[in-house]
Amino acid sequence: MPELPEVQTIVDDLSKKIMGRKIIGVWFDAPKIIKKPKALELKNQIKGLKIVKIKRLGKNILIYLTDDQQPTTNDYLLLIHQKMTGHLLYGKWQIANRKVESLVKGSLEEKVNKYIHIIFYLDNGWQLALSDLRKFAKIVFGPEKEVISLSGLEKLGPDALDKNFTLEKFKDIAKAQKKNIKEVLMDQNLIAGIGNIYSDEILWFAKIHPLRRANDLNINELKNIYEAIKTILKKAVKLRGTSISDFRDTAGKSGFYAEQRYVYRKEGEKCPRGNGIIKRIKIKSRSAHYCPKCQIVRI
DNA sequence: ACAATATCCTGCGAGC
DNA sequence: TGCTCGCAGGATATTG
Numbered sequence: 001m002p003e004l005p006e007v008q009t010i011v012d013d014l015s016k017k018i019m020g021r022k023i024i025g026v027w028f029d030a031p032k033i034i035k036k037p038k039a040l041e042l043k044n045q046i047k048g049l050k051i052v053k054i055k056r057l058g059k060n061i062l063i064y065l066t067d068d069q070q071p072t073t074n075d076y077l078l079l080i081h082q083k084m085t086g087h088l089l090y091g092k093w094q095i096a097n098r099k100v101e102s103l104v105k106g107s108l109e110e111k112v113n114k115y116i117h118i119i120f121y122l123d124n125g126w127q128l129a130l131s132d133l134r135k136f137a138k139i140v141f142g143p144e145k146e147v148i149s150l151s152g153l154e155k156l157g158p159d160a161l162d163k164n165f166t167l168e169k170f171k172d173i174a175k176a177q178k179k180n181i182k183e184v185l186m187d188q189n190l191i192a193g194i195g196n197i198y199s200d201e202i203l204w205f206a207k208i209h210p211l212r213r214a215n216d217l218n219i220n221e222l223k224n225i226y227e228a229i230k231t232i233l234k235k236a237v238k239l240r241g242t243s244i245s246d247f248r249d250t251a252g253k254s255g256f257y258a259e260q261r262y263v264y265r266k267e268g269e270k271c272p273r274g275n276g277i278i279k280r281i282k283i284k285s286r287s288a289h290y291c292p293k294c295q296i297v298r299i
Numbered sequence: 300a301c302a303a304t305a306t307c308c309t310g311c312g313a314g315c
Numbered sequence: 316t317g318c319t320c321g322c323a324g325g326a327t328a329t330t331g
Contacts, residue, residue, distance in 0.1 A: 001324070032307090059325085083325055085309090134308045136325070152327090179302095188326075195325070285304090286324065305329070314320085 002082045003059060004160055004193030005236035006247045006255065010088050011056040013250035014063070014128075017090045022050045022123040023065070027095060030117035033132065034139045036150055042141045046120075049076055058156050058192025061088070064144070077147040079140040080130065086137035087112065089129045090250040093119060100129075112252060133246075160193040161233055170226045174214040181217065181225065182210035182283050194229070197242055197264045200289045202228040204263045204271075209295040210281075210288045235260075263289040 002010070023046050031039035046065070052075070053064035063078040080088065092103040093116065100116040115131040118139070122128065130137060140151045148154060157173065158165035173191065177184045184190055185199040194202070203210050206228040208221055217225070241247050241255030244265055248254060262272050266289060267280035276293030 081326085083307095084323085132308095133310075134324085136307065138326085186325090301331105303329105303331075306327085308324105310323100312320105312322090315318090 001084050001195055001197070002086065002241070002247055003195035003198050004056075004233055005198070005239075005257065006241035007056050007059050007061060007082070007193075008161075008237045009240045009249050009255060010082075011054055011061055013090065014054050014061075014088070017126075017250065018051050018063075018122060018128055019054065020051060021126075023047060023120050024123050025121035027119040027121070028117060029098070030132075030135055033117060033130070033135060033137050034141070036140050036142060036147075042139075046076070046078065046141060056159075057153060058159055058188055059195070060151070060153065060156075075144045076142065077140075077144040079138075079147050079151050079153075081138040081151075082132070083134070083136035083138065085115075085133040085246060087115075087131040087246075087248050087252075088250055089116070089131060089248075089252060090126060091129065091252075092125070092127055093129060112248070155189050156192040157188065157190040158192065160191050160229055161237075165191070167223060167226045170229075171219070171222050174217060174222055174225075177214035179214060180211045180283065181208060181214045182288055184214045185225075185229075191229075193233070196286055196288075197244070197261075198232055198236065200264045201232050201236075201262055203295060204290060205232055207294050209297045210283060210290055211297060263291060265289065 026043040026046060028039050034042050049065035050068055051063055052066050055062050059081060061080040065076040065078060093100050094103055100113045102113055112131050115133045116129045117132055118130040120128040140147050158169060174184060182199050185194045185202060206224040208225055236242060236257040239256040240249060242257040243254035244258040263278050266278045269278050271278055271291035271294060273294055276291040278289055279292050280287050280289050
């Protein structure tokens with residue numbers, strides 16, 4: 001499940017690989033992934049547009065496009081959210097007997113090919129593909145403002161690695177929430193970019209129990225969490241993300257954070273600080289991992 | 300107003 | 316061994 005570091009890895013890759021390229025065609029076999037407009041309309045409307053900017057907002061990938069022929073029109077925006085199992089891949093494929101076959105030997109695991117559902121054909125002969133086992137991924141395309149309002153981007157909280165997300169801002173957010181800190185960290189409309197993996201890692205690093213109520217945390221604890229957010233996320237970006245589930249970069253390669261992770265999916269293993277045994281509990285129907293010795297509940 | 304629950308989808312692990 | 320069944324999981328919609 002791609003979170004901020006994984007999405008950042010994709011955006012960095014794409015910036016190097018597809019910036020300035022024109023989209024010359026689209027293939028798809030799972031129209032439901034395209035939420036707006038209809039898949040066929042997107043196919044017609046996006047053809048000929050040039051990629052001019054690529055950025056990340058929370059877990060969303062934003063690809064800005066312009067029409068060289070009509071420079072007066074507003075910018076277009078292609079929003080991609082990978083959700084659980086979405087992969088954005090840069091490569092070359094062909095469709096044969098309704099199957100997607102890779103044309104670049106050894107570049108990708110064969111098994112990824114059968115989950116490719118959308119391909120954007122670029123003017124340099126390469127392709128940008130979206131593969132998604134569970135088909136939860138989301139694509140929205142249109143004039144920039146339309147896409148922003150349609151996809152609820154303006155409702156997002158501050159991006160976890162944005163400079164505007166200050167300690168003061170984090171304190172304000174936490175103090176206004178009576179739900180537990182794990183849920184607060186994962187709520188995209190409060191803070192954007194953190195999901196299940198990194199919320200566990202952050203709270204372990206800050207020595208805070210995931211079930212602590214956000215508005216019960218004292219200034220010092222909030223400061224520790226805030227610093228853990230920045231530290232952990234920056235480290236994970238540097239390591240190109242976590243591939244413990246199935247994240248891959250645009251070349252199909254794994255990230256390296258998983259080897260250095262502290263608690264996520266380590267139930268029963270020894271805490272890296274050497275005291276407790278990592279425990280797994282359910283919080284809002286998803287698994288939370290923590291060390292009962294380092295992360296004590298205090299009420 | 301807010302919180303709990305259902306929804307989407309498919310591979311995988313548990314259980315028999 | 317081979318089959319069925321139920322579950323995970325991010326964000327959104329729907330229900331309580």
